[in-house]
Amino acid sequence: MPRSLRRFAAGSLAGVLVLAATGCGAGGAKPVAQDPKAPLELWTRTTPGGDGEKGMKKLAAAFEAATGQKVEVTAIFDDFETKLSQRAAQKDLPDLVLNDSSQLGTMVSQGIVREVDLGAIKGSDQLLESALSVAKSGDGKTYGVPYSAQASALLIRKDWRQKVGLPVPKTWDDLTALAKAFTTQDPDGNGKPDTYGLAVPGSTKRGYASWYFSNFLWAAGGDFIAKQADGKYKPAMSTPESVAATKWFRDLACTSKVIQPGAATMDTPPTNETFEAGRTGLYVVGPYLLPRFDAGLGKDKYEVVPVPKGPKDSTVLAEGGSVYLMAGSANEAGQNAFASFMISADGQKLGMAGQKAFNVQLPVNKTVDITAVRKDPRWKVYADAYRDSGRYAPSIPNWTPVRQDTADTINALIADCSLDVTAELTKLDKKLAETLGKQGVAAS
Amino acid sequence: MSVREAPVATAEPPPAEQPGRGQWRSRVRRTGSRRAPGRAARQGGKWWVPWLFLAPALILFTYFKFIPMGRALVMSAQDVRPYLGNTWVGTANYSEILSSESFRSALKNTVVLAIGQTFGSMLLGFCLALLVEGQTRKLSFIRSAAFLPVVVPMAVVAELWRIMYHPTSDGLLNQVIGLVGLGPSGFINDPDTSLASIAVTGIWRGAPYDMMIFLAGLAGIDRGLYEAATVDGASTRQRILHVTLPGLRPVFAILFVLAAVRGFRSFTEVFLLTNGGPNGSTEVVMTLIYKLGLEQNRLGVGSAGAVLLFLATLVLTVCVQLLRRRRTA
Numbered sequence: 001m002p003r004s005l006r007r008f009a010a011g012s013l014a015g016v017l018v019l020a021a022t023g024c025g026a027g028g029a030k031p032v033a034q035d036p037k038a039p040l041e042l043w044t045r046t047t048p049g050g051d052g053e054k055g056m057k058k059l060a061a062a063f064e065a066a067t068g069q070k071v072e073v074t075a076i077f078d079d080f081e082t083k084l085s086q087r088a089a090q091k092d093l094p095d096l097v098l099n100d101s102s103q104l105g106t107m108v109s110q111g112i113v114r115e116v117d118l119g120a121i122k123g124s125d126q127l128l129e130s131a132l133s134v135a136k137s138g139d140g141k142t143y144g145v146p147y148s149a150q151a152s153a154l155l156i157r158k159d160w161r162q163k164v165g166l167p168v169p170k171t172w173d174d175l176t177a178l179a180k181a182f183t184t185q186d187p188d189g190n191g192k193p194d195t196y197g198l199a200v201p202g203s204t205k206r207g208y209a210s211w212y213f214s215n216f217l218w219a220a221g222g223d224f225i226a227k228q229a230d231g232k233y234k235p236a237m238s239t240p241e242s243v244a245a246t247k248w249f250r251d252l253a254c255t256s257k258v259i260q261p262g263a264a265t266m267d268t269p270p271t272n273e274t275f276e277a278g279r280t281g282l283y284v285v286g287p288y289l290l291p292r293f294d295a296g297l298g299k300d301k302y303e304v305v306p307v308p309k310g311p312k313d314s315t316v317l318a319e320g321g322s323v324y325l326m327a328g329s330a331n332e333a334g335q336n337a338f339a340s341f342m343i344s345a346d347g348q349k350l351g352m353a354g355q356k357a358f359n360v361q362l363p364v365n366k367t368v369d370i371t372a373v374r375k376d377p378r379w380k381v382y383a384d385a386y387r388d389s390g391r392y393a394p395s396i397p398n399w400t401p402v403r404q405d406t407a408d409t410i411n412a413l414i415a416d417c418s419l420d421v422t423a424e425l426t427k428l429d430k431k432l433a434e435t436l437g438k439q440g441v442a443a444s
Numbered sequence: 445m446s447v448r449e450a451p452v453a454t455a456e457p458p459p460a461e462q463p464g465r466g467q468w469r470s471r472v473r474r475t476g477s478r479r480a481p482g483r484a485a486r487q488g489g490k491w492w493v494p495w496l497f498l499a500p501a502l503i504l505f506t507y508f509k510f511i512p513m514g515r516a517l518v519m520s521a522q523d524v525r526p527y528l529g530n531t532w533v534g535t536a537n538y539s540e541i542l543s544s545e546s547f548r549s550a551l552k553n554t555v556v557l558a559i560g561q562t563f564g565s566m567l568l569g570f571c572l573a574l575l576v577e578g579q580t581r582k583l584s585f586i587r588s589a590a591f592l593p594v595v596v597p598m599a600v601v602a603e604l605w606r607i608m609y610h611p612t613s614d615g616l617l618n619q620v621i622g623l624v625g626l627g628p629s630g631f632i633n634d635p636d637t638s639l640a641s642i643a644v645t646g647i648w649r650g651a652p653y654d655m656m657i658f659l660a661g662l663a664g665i666d667r668g669l670y671e672a673a674t675v676d677g678a679s680t681r682q683r684i685l686h687v688t689l690p691g692l693r694p695v696f697a698i699l700f701v702l703a704a705v706r707g708f709r710s711f712t713e714v715f716l717l718t719n720g721g722p723n724g725s726t727e728v729v730m731t732l733i734y735k736l737g738l739e740q741n742r743l744g745v746g747s748a749g750a751v752l753l754f755l756a757t758l759v760l761t762v763c764v765q766l767l768r769r770r771r772t773a
Binding site: 086093203265398401404416 | 611
């Protein structure tokens with residue numbers, strides 16, 4: 001090695017060692033002196049400057065008017081979790097974070113949320129059991145207060161369905177038949193074979209493929225991971241039910257070819273576009289897209305119906321948002337008060353108000369009747385689906401890798417029709433077992 | 445005149461490109477380094493004066509490059525928990541990532557993609573450079589037009605190519621290959637063609653950059669050599685083979701390092717076009733690191749992957765430099 005190179009290497013090594021010595025600060029949370037007047041800093045995962053942020057500010061203003069407590073709202077969408085990690089590294093977390101309920105495990109394992117004493121949250125006895133269950137982590141303790149819920153329903157191009165003369169699908173076979181008709185019978189009448197049945201965001205990005213497939217997997221009685229008697233989990237993607245569900249879904253892409261081309265590389269924005277632009281006629285989604293499709297496609301062009309019953313039942317993916325009370329806050333009383341406000345009947349109604357980008361999709365407070373607030377009957381479809389068939393992803397320490405691994409496999413299966421379903425799912429189960437083991441929740 | 449201007453405009457790489465400094469350094473070394481000690485002694489001066497001039501750049505690099513790099517190295521040996529405090533895990537992160545099949549396949553894809561993009565861009569860039577070398581005003585316009593892909597943001601490029609790669613027979617590129625009786629191809633949606641499709645996108649974007657550097661190199665070749673070759677009765681092919689290519693040797697070395705580093709770091713086009721799918725066929729090290737570190741919040745393992753990628757790039761760069769030095773010595 002030339003001398004200059006050696007000197008450079010030695011120098012950089014020394015520099016790195018110095019950094020290593022200084023780079024790791026002492027960790028651990030200390031009790032913080034409480035100040036019930038301290039303003040609350042709130043982060044919400046929504047597009048800055050968008051309607052979601054406006055709605056959140058409206059809620060914060062109402063809370064301030066009711067309690068005199070100041071709340072500063074910050075909207076962040078891209079890399080929300082990364083930015084939160086940066087604040088965590090500075091040991092200066094926002095007081096409140098409004099994010100997906102499914103983030104619970106991750107946030108608990110990072111130690112950035114504090115346990116919620118439900119006794120201190122006014123109105124927590126009015127919460128729906130299903131919503132409350134998602135706020136419980138694996139150890140049975142409650143972290144976070146759910147304030148909004150949603151489930152999936154099936155959107156159908158009504159004009160197309162009438163043209164091909166088929167009824168609203170009630171079973172998976174009906175669904176397949178309708179998807180086939182949309183693909184082959186030229187429902188838009190332009191003389192070109194450019195329409196497809198089911199819109200599928202099949203990309204691996206953020207685990208979309210797995211997120212979408214969960215509706216079908218659960219309805220068939222399959223599962224990603226199955227909870228055992230000891231509270232730990234076993235991978236379940238190679239059980240007969242899961243294999244059957246995967247085969248059925250895969251056949252939509254490979255045999256009957258009713259899924260839009262390019263699905264394997266599409267996340268939600270391009271998939272939404274296929275439905276909006278009249279290239280697909282069926283789409284399983286949550287209620288948050290209705291305002292968009294009402295404007296882009298027209299309210300009269302599509303209908304909202306429950307997702308057809310699968311081989312086992314009508315289970316659909318339930319999701320929602322939770323208020324997370326972050327660790328190290330100087331105003332825990334204020335945190336409790338805000339969570340209480342969000343789940344109160346007034347807070348829920350205010351969150352649902354407006355025509356687009358509501359902060360509360362479906363109410364989690366038993367005393368709030370959605371039909372009284374939203375006259376649109378389509379919302380009832382969603383509310384019923386959530387109440388009767390909604391199912392959340394399980395609260396394991398980190399759900400993301402499970403979602404990512406299954407998304408990789410589902411994506412592979414719809415992209416490459418030569419793969420063997422059973423073999424791929426067996427491989428996936430091995431991977432899932434490893435992931436569960438790393439998180440310390442693998443059943444022996 | 446325009447030929448003289450071109451190298452000035454392009455010899456200056458984007459500020460973030462580290463190899464750019466190597467390029468500058470090597471040029472200095474070639475022309476002036478042997479005489480430098482004598483000159484310094486002659487002029488005297490305080491030892492810290494040069495450091496003073498370097499200080500602004502050094503401070504910036506320290507804060508925005510060296511400290512983050514050091515932190516990544518530290519994190520690669522830790523279980524990173526920003527709030528609870530990190531714990532040391534020794535080499536566990538490295539053994540985890542090295543033993544994972546997804547890392548190995550990502551490494552393979554990265555190397556294939558880097559090689560494809562590097563040589564593809566160099567070949568196309570060289571051809572383009574030969575075509576547009578010259579001094580008329582029209583050529584300078586064409587050169588600017590050819591350079592456009594480099595200026596367009598990668599996000600826009602990816603979206604354009606996604607539209608062009610539409611997998612049905614009415615897709616733009618499928619219509620083109622349909623004219624010669626091929627296709628329709630799935631392009632980025634088919635595991636067999638996805639990596640090649642991404643490489644093509646990368647080549648389309650990278651070639652004009654290479655072209656500009658080639659143009660700078662071409663301008664530096666003594667015209668007299670061409671004339672001498674012509675007088676000796678050399679054909680165009682022979683002139684390219686025996687005058688142009690040897691004259692461009694240092695340019696090739698620089699381009700190779702630049703393009704290889706760019707290839708190793710490919711992220712945006714993969715992230716936007718396929719995000720590693722379908723079936724992991726386009727998963728590269730950068731997208732894997734992103735998923736591990738930022739999506740799954742396992743920054744320790746992600747950092748370990750980043751350190752390994754850095755080492756690979758470093759080894760490659762040093763090897764090329766040593767090879768060059770041996771050849772010029």
